[in-house]
Amino acid sequence: MIHPLYQDLLGTNGWQDIQQLFTVLNWTTEYVVLRNFECLPNQYHLELHGDIDLLxxxxxxxxxxxxxxxxFLEEYRVHYQINIAGKTVFFDFRYIGDNYYCNDWEMSILRxxxxxxxxxxxxxxEDYFFSLIYHAFIHKPTIAQDYIERLIAMASKLNIEHFSYQTLTNNKELKLFLDAYMSKKGYHYSVPNDLSVFFNSAALGGG
Incomplete structure (x- = not known):
C-alpha cells in the first residue's frame, strides 16, 4: 500500500546543515565551490574570506x-543569504556569462x-590553481598572505615550473606568468558584470 507523504520541499524552512544543501545541489544543478572550501563543511568560511563562492x-x-x-537590490549584485542550521550563511552565485572569468574559462571550470x-x-x-591566481591578482587590490602561501603549496604539488614567492609578489612577473597560461588556453581578462567586484586594471597596464 502506498502512503502519501505531505511535506515541504527540502530547504523551504532552512537547511539542516550545509551537507544537506550540497546533496540537493548535486542532484539538481551544475555548480562548483570556487575556492576557500578547505574548511567546509565544519566551518562556513575562512577567517579572511567570508562568503561561499559558487560558480x-x-x-x-x-x-x-x-x-x-x-x-542587495541592485540587479548586478549576486550576493545571497541562505538559512543553514538556523544561521544566515552568505553566498555569491557567479554564473556563466557574468564575466567574472571569461566565458570559456567559466564553462571549462564547470565541465x-x-x-x-x-x-x-x-x-x-589546474583550474583551482590558475583561477585562484586570477582572483587574487585581478579581483583584489593586493594579494592576501594566505593566498600566497596556498598558491606556493599548490604549485609545488602540481609541479608548476617557474613559480615562486617572487612571482606572486612582483606584478610584472605574475602577469607574464598568468598571460602565458591564458594565451595557451585561449582565455582573456574580463571586467565583471558585478560592479561590486574590484577589477585591477592597473595590474593590466590600464592605469
Missing part, C-alpha cells in the same frame, strides 16, 4: 533551489569539476 550555470535556478534571498571527498563539487586542481 553556477544558472544563478536564478540555484537561488530557487536553495531558497536563497538577495542581500571539468570534480566531486570532493566531502561531497560537493570543486574545480580540478
Amino acid at each position: 553556477v550555470k544558472d544563478a536564478v535556478e540555484v537561488s530557487f533551489i536553495t531558497n536563497a534571498t538577495k542581500v 571539468n569539476k570534480e566531486l570532493s571527498h566531502k561531497g560537493f563539487f570543486i574545480p580540478n586542481q
